[in-house]
Amino acid sequence: MNNLFEKISKMLTDKNGSAFFYLDLQHGEWDCAGFCDDLAFMKSDTLDPLDAIYESGLIFSEDIKLFRRFAYRVRSSGADGETASMKFRLTMDGEPRWYELSVVFGSGENSSSEVAGRIHPMSEKEIMDHQILELYTNDQCPDIFTEKVEKRLTEDTQHSYAIIQFDVVKFKLVNDRYGEAAGTELLHHFLDVLEVFCGEDRIYTRLSADIFMIVTPYETTEGLITFIRSMEEALSGYKGMSYNFVFGVYIVDERDIPSRIMGDAAAMARQKVKGSAMENIGFYDSAMKISLKRRKLIEDDMKDALTNGEFKMYLQPKYSISGGDVIGAEALVRWLHPQRGMIAPNDFIPIFEQNGFVVKLDEYIWERACSLVRRQLDEGIEPVPISVNVSRVHLTGEDFIDFAERLIKKYDIPKSLLELEITETIENINANRMVREAKERGFTLLMDDFGSGYSSLNNLKSTPFDVLKIDRSFLSSFMESERGQKIISHTIAMSRDIGLDIIAEGVETKEQAAFLSSCGCDAAQGFYYSRPMPEEMFMELMERTHRGRLVNE
Ligand code: C2E
Ligand code: MG
Ligand code: MG
DSSP states (O other): OHHHHHHHHHHHTTOOSOEEEEEETTTTEEEEEOOOGGGGGGOOSSSOHHHHHHHTTOBOGGGHHHHHHHHHHHHTOOOTTOEEEEEEEEEETTEEEEEEEEEEEEOOSSOSOEEEEEEEEOOHHHHHHHHHHHHHHOTTSHHHHHHHHHHHHHHOOSSEEEEEEEEETTHHHHHHHHOHHHHHHHHHHHHHHHHHHHTTTOEEEEEETTEEEEEEEESOHHHHHHHHHHHHHHHTTGGGOOOOEEEEEEEOOOTTSOHHHHHHHHHHHHHHHTTOSSOSEEEOOGGGGSOHHHHHHHHHHHHHHHHTTOEEEEEEEEEETTTOBEEEEEEEEEEEETTTEEEOHHHHHHHHHHHSTHHHHHHHHHHHHHHHHHHHHHTTOOOOOEEEEEOTTGGGSTHHHHHHHHHHHHHTOOGGGEEEEEOOOTTOHHHHHHHHHHHHTTOEEEEEEETSSSBOHHHHHHSOOSEEEEOHHHHHHHHTSHHHHHHHHHHHHHHHHTTOEEEEEOOOSHHHHHHHHHHTOOEEESTTTOOOEEHHHHHHHHHHTTTTBOTTO
C-alpha cells in the first residue's frame, strides 16, 4: 500500500485540477479525492469512479467505446507497478473537453489487485500533441489504412481482393430527423459493426463523416454480394432508426496502382448507383476507366466542339446478305479534334451520358441524319433508312420523340426513314414507357446490342421493338463453338417467330455472313462489308450503286 501511494503522490506532483481515486478490485471498495468542480460527479456511494464517469452520460459519443475498453482493461487488473492511460473527451457546458485518465496497478496489504488513478483536464499543448499522434497511429487514419492495404495486396497474392465503399443515403436527413447526437452515435455503431464483421481478414476505415471503406478478400462475385448484404443487414435498423446505404465496389485487377486511386474507383461506382431506386450496389466498370484527367479535357472542349462543327456524322451501311444491296445505314458520331485527331465515341459518349451533353450531341446527329435523307430524296436516289442511336439519357423524358417529330416535319421526310436504335431499357419503367410511346407514334425501333448483357430476352417481352440487332461480341464469341452457333440460330428463329426483323452487327468474315444467311438472317452490318464512312463517301456509294447495289458482287 505504501508503495502504491508513493507512486500516486509522485504522479500527482504539480498537477492542479486533478481528481484521483482508489479502487480495490478484489473487495469492491473505492474512494475518490481532490476533485475539481467539473469532476464532482465522480464521487458516488453506489458507483465506483469508472462507472460514475460512464453513467454520467458526459463522455463524448465518439470516445465511449474507447472508454469502455479502457475500463474493462483496468478491471482486469495489471502487474504491480504497471501503468496505463487514455485520453478522452467529456462534454462540459455543451463542449467536448479533453481529459487524461492514468492508472497504476499495485498489490497492497489488503488486496492483491488495487488501482490508483488520476484524471486531469489536458493542457492545450497536451491536446495538440495527442491529436498529432492520433493522426499517425489511429487505424482510422487514411495514411495508415493506405499503407496497410498496399502491404496486404502485395503480400497476399493467394486471394482476389475487392474494395467496398459505402455511405448513408442523405445522412443529413438522419441528423435532422433524430438529432445530431443520435447521428453521431449511429456512425459509432457502424464502426462497432465493422470491427466485428471485418475481423483479421479485412481492413476497414472511416474515410469521412459517413463514408466507410473496406478491403476484403473474396472468391466469387456472388460471395462478395452476400457479404455486402449481410453487412448491410447488421448495419441497418440501429435503435429503430430508418436509413439506407449505397455501396460501390472496385474489383482489384491491378495490384500496383495506388490504393487511393482504387478508392476513387469504388467512389465512382458508389456515385453511379446513388439516386437509383432499383439498385444500391454499384460495380466499377470500364466506362468509368476513363481517367478523371481525360474527362476534364473532354468536358472543357465539348461545347466549343459542337459550335465549331468538330463532331461529324459517319455512316456504316447495312447490307442484304443475299442481294448485296445497301438496305440502310447507321449514323455514328466521330469527333475530329483539332489537336488530338479523331476520337472514337466510346471515349466521350459515356462522359456525355453522365453530364447530359449527349442530348445536345444526339440532336445534332439526328438533324444531320434527317438532312442526309433529304439529300437522297433531292438527288433522285432511292433512299434507305438511316438509324440513329438514342442515348439512355433521352429515355427519361418524352422530349426526344417530339424533337424527332419536329425534324421529320422540318426536312419533310417519311417517318420510316429515321429509325431509332435503343439499348438499355431493362427494368426501367419510364424508359419502357418512352419506347412504347415512340412506337405508338410510328417510329421504327431497333433493339441495339442484343446479347451484350444489356439488352435481353426480358426486354423483348415487355417492349415493342421492330428489329433485333445482334451484338458483335455475341456473334463473334458464339460463332466459335457448335453450341454457340445453335444459340445464334435459335435466337434468329425465335425472333422471326415473334415477327421481329433481325440484323447482325459486327460481321467481319465471309463465314459469319454465310452462317447468318443459313440461319435466316439476311441483314448485316460490319467491317466485312464496310467500315463507317464520312457523309460524302456514303452519298457517292449510294449514287454509284443506284439504290445501293454493289457493283463488284
Ligand atoms: P453501336 O450503336 O452498337 O454501334 C456499332 C459499333 O460497332 C460502332 O462503333 C461500329 O463502328 C462498330 N462496328 C461495326 N461493325 C464492326 C465490325 O465488324 N467489327 C468491329 N470490331 N466493330 C464494328 P463506334 O462507332 O465506335 O460506336 C460505338 C458506340 O458508341 C455505338 O455502339 C453507340 O452505342 C455509341 N454511339 C456512336 N455514335 C453515337 C451517337 O451519335 N449517339 C449516341 N448516343 N451514341 C453513339
Ligand atoms: Mg447502334
Ligand atoms: Mg450495337
